[in-house]
Structure formats: structure tokens, C-alpha cells
Amino acid sequence: MLVTLVSWLVGLAAAYLAVGLVFAVAFVTRGAGRVDPVAAHGTWGFRLAILPGCAALWPLLARRWARGERAPVERTPHRDAAGPAEGAP
């Protein structure tokens, strides 16, 4: 029973990471620059460095890439109290 349950969970995690790895290769070569313009000119060392994180957090990046969204502006008590930054969309 335990072996079956754990086997199923390990398989699920492996599938998640396999999809993530395929996505990550596409993202670091094409998508990163769309989501974050600074990344468009990133070195190959940089792309390799973010690849594991892209594989792990692929649903977040896939959604942002698909919707054409940019990185959000951080939220702090002062930014919330001040309202949108000048020039913000």
C-alpha cells in the first residue's frame, strides 16, 4: 500500500519535472526575454543558471509567457500606501 502510494507520488513528481525541463529549455532560449527584457541579452551562463528554477516553477512562467505579462512590481507597505509608481502601466 505504502509502496504503491509513494511510487505514484514519485512518478507524479518525475512527470512534473520532465515537463518542466522541456519547458525550461524553451523558456531560457526564447521566453525569458519576453517576460523580462533584461534577460533577452543574458549570457548562456545565466540561462544555464536559471534553468533548474524554470523547470521547478514552470507553471508560473508558462502562464506569464502565454499571457505576455512582465515581472510584477514588488509590494511593500510603503508601495501599497503610495499607490502605483509613476509611469506604471
Added chain:
Amino acid sequence: MGLEYRAVGWNRQKKLYDLTLAAAVAVYLAAFVGVGLALKPNATAETLLIRAFGTAAFALLHVILSIGPLCRLSPRFLPLLYNRRHLGVTMFFLGLAHAALSIVQFHLFGDVNPLVSVFTSNAHYGDVADFPFQPLGLAALVVLFLMAATSHDFWLHNLTAPTWKALHMGVYVAYGLLVMHVALGALQAERSPLYVVLVGAGLAWVLGLHLYAAGREAARDRAGVGPAAGEEVGDGFVDVCAVDEIPDARARVVCAAGERVAIYRYGGRLAAVSSVCQHQNGPLGEGRVIDGCITCPWHGYQYVPETGESPPPFTERVPTFPVRVRDGRVQLDPRPRPAGRPAGSCSVKGAP
């Protein structure tokens, strides 16, 4: 966040930091294996390496967890903070080596998938004394992987600093899991009380240091607002302190609008900005004015005092606050202006 992304933004300090780290890890591993072979000639190389990597990762985690509170207690420790992420990545790889060797030695040659075997070889999940310790270590390794994998500035920018920091608070979850992993694993196998004392001392050090630093910081927050703290003096401004209480090129930190505000004095003028650096939410109020810019003590990100904006071509910016001087006392409007809308500055003599 800079003008382009590289794998590592190398400079002399980072190279020195990383060389020192690599040398320390190499010396520790060599010494552990050497002493281990001398004391236990029958121990296999695999066992010694598993323990060397595991203890190195655990010890390094204590160093990492100590850096934050030590920096809050004294700026002398700030150089350790500068490249702390490399410590974290190094610790992850040490833990990964420990886990990989352990799985090879204990789980690879059975009938069950090695990863499944980690969770099922000991199924006493309802027994506190015999609770499976290996899944705890693996869970900690997953948390440490997430942190190492998101350690690049790309993630800081794309997750935003508050979310990134919340994610990286997972280090405390990893630490808790690892303490239990060690207590239920290695400590059960060892007869010497020395190991119990070492793990207990490490836990007491980490907890004690965090509590002490938090207490000191809370006291500093209370003291920072001055005797007339929060007293409204007209036009929505509140009294903060006497002008002379702020040293040149330094800040007075007060709490307003739910967060710390840094009121900087520089070249006969005063300006106030949110004390939260956009890079890693570092304490801008504990920095200095260098080359006319407020400089974060953590990684050197800079902001023009009057505008709260990084000098071109950089694009970081923080909210600002109107500040004025009346009868030799600094007064602050605690309503922040949006980042990019300068609140301006005033003369220490009270003129605009």
C-alpha cells in the same frame, strides 16, 4: 536589476569570497576523511564521504543562518552577507552529494525504485523513536533545491523581493527538518554524547542569536522614533528628532506607514526614502551616502536621495517622503509618495 544578466557578476570581492569558501570546504572534507580513517580504519570511503558531506552541509547551514542576525547586531559582519547566496548554493551541493551517495549505498541495489525505497524502507511513521529520518533529509533537500535554483537575480526581479524572501525563509523549514534528520538518524547510531552536545549547541546558538537580534532590533525601532515620536506638528507632519542627531551621510530610521523610513542627511540637506531596497529589501537606512547616492549596505544598490531613483542607466526606485526642518527639529510627512514621484529634500537650516 542591472543592465544584463550573467551567471555570476564576478568582482574581486566575490572571487575572494568564493575562493575562501571553496578552500574551507575542501580542507574540512579532507580533514574529516583523514581523521575518520585514522580513528576508524575499518570505515569505508563511502561512509566517510557520506558523513563528511552531510556534516559539512549542516555546519555550513549554521553559518548561513547566523549571518543575518549577526549583521543586524554589527555591520562588521556585512562582508559575509554580500555573497551569502553562494554559501547557500554550496550547501545545497554538499547536501546533494550526501543524499546521492546515501541513496547509492543504501537504496540503489534493491528491487524498489531507490527514491521510493527512501520513503518505504522504514515504514515506522507512527513511531517517534524509530521515525524514518531519511525522508526528512530528502524533504529538506527539496527546499534547499528550490532556494538554490532561485538564487539568481533574475528570480529576485521576476518573483519580486518580498515573494523571493518569503520563499527563501524556507531555510528555516529546511533547518528544522535537518535537525530532526540528524537527531533521528546519526545521533541514534552514535554512542558518544559529544554529537548530541554539538547538535544541541548549534540549535541553541541559532535560536538564541535570532531571538537576541530580534530583541535588539525591536528596541532600536522603538528608540529610533525619538521622544516626540508620532506627535503631529501640523500639515500632517510628525516630529522625528533634532537635526544634529543625524550624522552627515547617515540616516535616522523611523517607522511610518507600516515600514521603516530612512531620513538621510547629506551635504547640509535632508531627504527621506522608504528604507526597503528594491533589490533584496535590504535596510537602506543602515547604509551611507556615497558619491551623492544612498548606498544599500547589503549589495551596494544606489538611490538618489531626493528622487528615490537609481542613477541612470539603472531603473530601481523606492517611495519617498516629504521632510522639513522647524526650529532645529526634523519633521516627516508619513504619507509615502509613489516611487518615481520625488518628494524632494530640504536644507538642515529649515529652508526648502
